[in-house]
Amino acid sequence: MSNDRQGASGVAGEEAIIQGFLAPLAAGFAGAFGLKDDCALLSPEPGTELVLKTDPVAEGVHFLPDDAPADVAWKALAVNISDLAAKGAAPIAYLMALSFPAPPSSDWLAAFAQGLEQAQKQFGCHLMGGDTDRRPGPITVSITAVGSVPRGGMVRRNTARPGDSVFVSGTLGDAALGLLLRRNARLGESWGLAPADAEHLRRRYLRPSPRLGLGAALRGHSAAAMDISDGLAKDLSRMCSASVCGAQVGLAELPLSPAAGKALAADPRLIMAIAAGGDDYEVLACVPADKASDFVAAALLSGVRMTRIGILSEGSDVIFEGAGGVPVSFPSSGWDHF
Amino acid sequence: MSNDRQGASGVAGEEAIIQGFLAPLAAGFAGAFGLKDDCALLSPEPGTELVLKTDPVAEGVHFLPDDAPADVAWKALAVNISDLAAKGAAPIAYLMALSFPAPPSSDWLAAFAQGLEQAQKQFGCHLMGGDTDRRPGPITVSITAVGSVPRGGMVRRNTARPGDSVFVSGTLGDAALGLLLRRNARLGESWGLAPADAEHLRRRYLRPSPRLGLGAALRGHSAAAMDISDGLAKDLSRMCSASVCGAQVGLAELPLSPAAGKALAADPRLIMAIAAGGDDYEVLACVPADKASDFVAAALLSGVRMTRIGILSEGSDVIFEGAGGVPVSFPSSGWDHF
Numbered sequence: 001m002s003n004d005r006q007g008a009s010g011v012a013g014e015e016a017i018i019q020g021f022l023a024p025l026a027a028g029f030a031g032a033f034g035l036k037d038d039c040a041l042l043s044p045e046p047g048t049e050l051v052l053k054t055d056p057v058a059e060g061v062h063f064l065p066d067d068a069p070a071d072v073a074w075k076a077l078a079v080n081i082s083d084l085a086a087k088g089a090a091p092i093a094y095l096m097a098l099s100f101p102a103p104p105s106s107d108w109l110a111a112f113a114q115g116l117e118q119a120q121k122q123f124g125c126h127l128m129g130g131d132t133d134r135r136p137g138p139i140t141v142s143i144t145a146v147g148s149v150p151r152g153g154m155v156r157r158n159t160a161r162p163g164d165s166v167f168v169s170g171t172l173g174d175a176a177l178g179l180l181l182r183r184n185a186r187l188g189e190s191w192g193l194a195p196a197d198a199e200h201l202r203r204r205y206l207r208p209s210p211r212l213g214l215g216a217a218l219r220g221h222s223a224a225a226m227d228i229s230d231g232l233a234k235d236l237s238r239m240c241s242a243s244v245c246g247a248q249v250g251l252a253e254l255p256l257s258p259a260a261g262k263a264l265a266a267d268p269r270l271i272m273a274i275a276a277g278g279d280d281y282e283v284l285a286c287v288p289a290d291k292a293s294d295f296v297a298a299a300l301l302s303g304v305r306m307t308r309i310g311i312l313s314e315g316s317d318v319i320f321e322g323a324g325g326v327p328v329s330f331p332s333s334g335w336d337h338f
Numbered sequence: 339m340s341n342d343r344q345g346a347s348g349v350a351g352e353e354a355i356i357q358g359f360l361a362p363l364a365a366g367f368a369g370a371f372g373l374k375d376d377c378a379l380l381s382p383e384p385g386t387e388l389v390l391k392t393d394p395v396a397e398g399v400h401f402l403p404d405d406a407p408a409d410v411a412w413k414a415l416a417v418n419i420s421d422l423a424a425k426g427a428a429p430i431a432y433l434m435a436l437s438f439p440a441p442p443s444s445d446w447l448a449a450f451a452q453g454l455e456q457a458q459k460q461f462g463c464h465l466m467g468g469d470t471d472r473r474p475g476p477i478t479v480s481i482t483a484v485g486s487v488p489r490g491g492m493v494r495r496n497t498a499r500p501g502d503s504v505f506v507s508g509t510l511g512d513a514a515l516g517l518l519l520r521r522n523a524r525l526g527e528s529w530g531l532a533p534a535d536a537e538h539l540r541r542r543y544l545r546p547s548p549r550l551g552l553g554a555a556l557r558g559h560s561a562a563a564m565d566i567s568d569g570l571a572k573d574l575s576r577m578c579s580a581s582v583c584g585a586q587v588g589l590a591e592l593p594l595s596p597a598a599g600k601a602l603a604a605d606p607r608l609i610m611a612i613a614a615g616g617d618d619y620e621v622l623a624c625v626p627a628d629k630a631s632d633f634v635a636a637a638l639l640s641g642v643r644m645t646r647i648g649i650l651s652e653g654s655d656v657i658f659e660g661a662g663g664v665p666v667s668f669p670s671s672g673w674d675h676f
Contacts, residue, residue, distance in 0.1 A: 034427040036580055037495045038421045038564050042388040049381040050388070052466065054433040054482055083376045083656015095392040095482055101475075128390065135396040138441075144392055144433055144482040157375045226376050242374050 029126035040129035056142035070115030075300035088145030093126035160286035176277020178205030197259035213302035223296035249310030367464035378467035394480035407452030427485030500625035514615020516543030535597035546619035551640035587648030
């Protein structure tokens with residue numbers, strides 16, 4: 001693998017990397033100056049505020065060494081854009097710092113840039129600046145994304161209230177199951193999955209789709225929202241902690257893709273991966289009861305299905321109920337680096 | 339050394355790192371939400387534009403393993419703020435992604451946060467968001483800094499013209515000599531330096547001071563500017579390449595600190611380190627002849643001495659003249675990671 005991206009075919013010089021592979025990604029953004037200045041310039045629209053996020057990804061930690069460079073690029077941008085989406089923000093542009101332990105090959109860079117181009121086209125943003133260096137350790141892609149909201153429009157995490165309905169977008173657990181399949185392809189058979197099912201789960205892990213369509217619905221109707229990146233169990237606990245409330249969620253209510261539904265039917269223990277695994281990049285939104293139906297309708301209009309999975313409560317207990325209302329606990333819920 | 343920052347005394351959990359050590363750095367910036375939301379919010383002042391920069395630093399590449407954590411923190415922020423300063427921008431806030439190969443100790447984190455606090459107080463900005471993770475490889479501090487300029491006020495790199503005077507701020511070469519001293523303390527004696535001289539050079543390497551006072555002078559009088567981070571020789575070549583011109587610089591004109599002057603007198607070969615070494619974080623500014631005296635006066639008013647070191651020319655040759663006008667070449671000029 002390492003020969004694919006370093007050694008004799010390595011690209012020589014930061015300038016060659018920047019101008020040969022990265023500058024085309026900045027072509028549509030005037031304030032990037034073709035990546036030929038030291039800084040980027042961003043002119044905010046009057047009446048807007050900026051929403052900013054940085055979330056780096058590193059090989060071996062956030063992506064696997066045999067992931068295709070185009071998938072790595074997509075995911076590196078998507079994980080940041082997903083945060084903006086959950087805040088009701090529209091992406092504008094991003095900065096990217098790349099670090100390599102050895103000069104990358106032209107092939108690797110070309111595929112990586114192609115993945116970024118697909119992603120930024122899908123998400124509606126451009127590269128506006130960055131840095132490239134060489135250092136020991138894993139390949140690292142550090143993106144800082146900037147989006148905009150109408151002034152006062154950013155959807156917060158700590159503004160949910162007891163009584164709010166808890167919604168999630170799309171389906172949960174696909175990426176966590178996709179990662180299990182990446183590590184052991186035979187699981188697909190034991191789960192009774194057709195090849196297309198397995199491919200769906202793998203793709204959901206590799207190419208998350210930030211829910212950008214939800215912006216207006218979130219800003220207009222939700223009390224609080226965040227993206228689900230470290231697993232529903234952990235992220236809902238964070239939301240409740242920030243908003244000083246508890247929650248009651250029915251595990252049977254979690255929206256599943258047909259593939260995840262088949263897998264769960266074959267092995268009920270997978271509910272742990274589905275509810276506490278990471279990399280969903282769906283939106284968790286808390287919505288006052290009187291706005292819930294308008295919220296669901298507005299989301300549907302933008303093409304996103306929201307599913308009500310529970311309700312916020314007084315106190316601080318975040319309770320997941322299994323079959324027959326029995327509480328299920330997630331002893332080590334979600335990903336923590338330390 | 340590694341025992342100082344990991345192992346039994348390691349801080350447990352991302353939340354403990356963020357809330358215990360980093361949140362106080364964000365206390366002065368409302369849009370940081372105490373580092374308890376997923377994104378930061380920035381409300382640009384009407385009539386301003388934003389200038390953005392990301393430049394990560396890694397242990398063993400950009401700083402030394404035995405550098406004090408407070409110095410590492412200062413430099414990680416300063417290298418980004420220096421870019422903003424050279425563009426005429428005033429810092430507002432920054433995002434920071436930290437990565438550690440092992441849990442850092444409380445002592446390391448406390449000292450690191452103290453260095454950042456000193457730096458952000460000096461530079462007039464606050465932490466507004468970020469990320470903390472664990473991965474193999476060196477400790478890495480990835481900062482993205484955001485500043486503001488009056489609309490249309492950002493000073494570019496590609497707008498210099500033949501005939502412009504070439505100025506640099508402060509003194510050159512101190513940091514490069516300081517790094518040589520860090521690697522071999524005996525050099526100080528052979529250069530005839532007093533202990534205070536050597537300390538001055540070391541400190542210039544460890545604690546660069548972005549020239550933030552220059553903003554108004556640069557915006558009002560300069561044609562183009564950039565900061566000098568990879569050595570004057572390389573950065574002047576970049577400026578000339580972007581502006582499609584050449585330059586003629588007198589090595590005898592380079593402004594030196596008393597310490598650097600003594601070292602150069604003792605070993606004339608050090609002119610290479612002074613003119614082509616890195617980490618100056620001074621400002622390189624090109625100024626039309628009719629604005630030069632106003633520029634120098636405006637800079638002085640803000641406490642920064644600008645020195646004219648040469649002139650931009652037609653063509654593309656960047657010529658450094660030594661004694662008697664003899665051209666001196668810098669075969670491998672400046673730092674390149676690849």
